């Protein structure tokens with residue numbers, strides 16, 4: 001078969017995303033261009049690789065075989081590029097890191113200083129929620145990831161760095177602002193804003209409620225810590241947030257952290273990669289840089 005790497009990349013993307021349109025968006029090419037290349041690949045294989053069920057595109061049996069092979073080949077090419085760069089000893093090229101959205105409050109500043117030192121690095125950062133970060137890591141889409149709650153299995157090598165302190169945040173003038181030792185049960189009567197399911201922050205909070213045998217009816221569910229913070233400031237309710245995300249607002253007394261039993265929750269941030277994954281020189285340099293530099297940063301309390 002005469003295949004090109006570009007065809008395999010397109011094919012891998014369509015299989016993973018289950019859509020020609022989304023693959024075209026991901027790879028910044030037109031949808032007809034994707035269709036043409038997949039058609040050529042099918043001609044080479046002599047079998048259909050995808051079938052359409054409703055609006056979704058599924059791989060056929062031949063497509064599944066092709067998918068496994070294309071992952072192998074693309075990963076080998078990635079490793080080859082990495083080994084060549086390593087031999088040259090140059091810290092340059094793509095750096096793919098997925099970051100849970102809450103870590104956006106400190107990661108860009110670490111990256112900024114790193115890029116001053118290594119200007120030939122091409123950062124490709126993806127900020128998304130915990131569930132999606134884990135999915136990307138398992139699909140080998142990134143060099144490594146930054147997240148707060150590691151899954152309980154042993155597929156990953158994870159290194160803790162900064163503290164991730166979670167508190168219950170309220171507007172400074174909230175009726176509970178000056179109260180001491182608030183119980184979780186007392187909070188149930190107040191309007192709660194929560195993150196979407198798949199968020200690490202939400203996951204921790206759900207666990208805590210379960211431990212206390214309490215359930216809450218959230219007033220509103222929002223898709224990012226930034227949206228939650230803005231909603232709390234607007235007086236719409238209270239929310240569990242990483243204290244990294246509200247540092248400035250606490251300083252100017254717009255937000256306060258309530259004194260609730262079991263809070264603040266002390267967690268850690270982790271830099272993690274798949275077990276046994278050999279990092280490229282660029283990724284290894286940034287990984288080590290994060291662990292080293294964060295140890296010199298002032299931690300949030």
Ligand code: PGA
Pocket residue numbers: 100101102103128129130131147148149164195198199200201202225
């Ligand atoms: P989140 O993740 O931004 O998905 O809530 C935070 C975490 O992993 O602790």
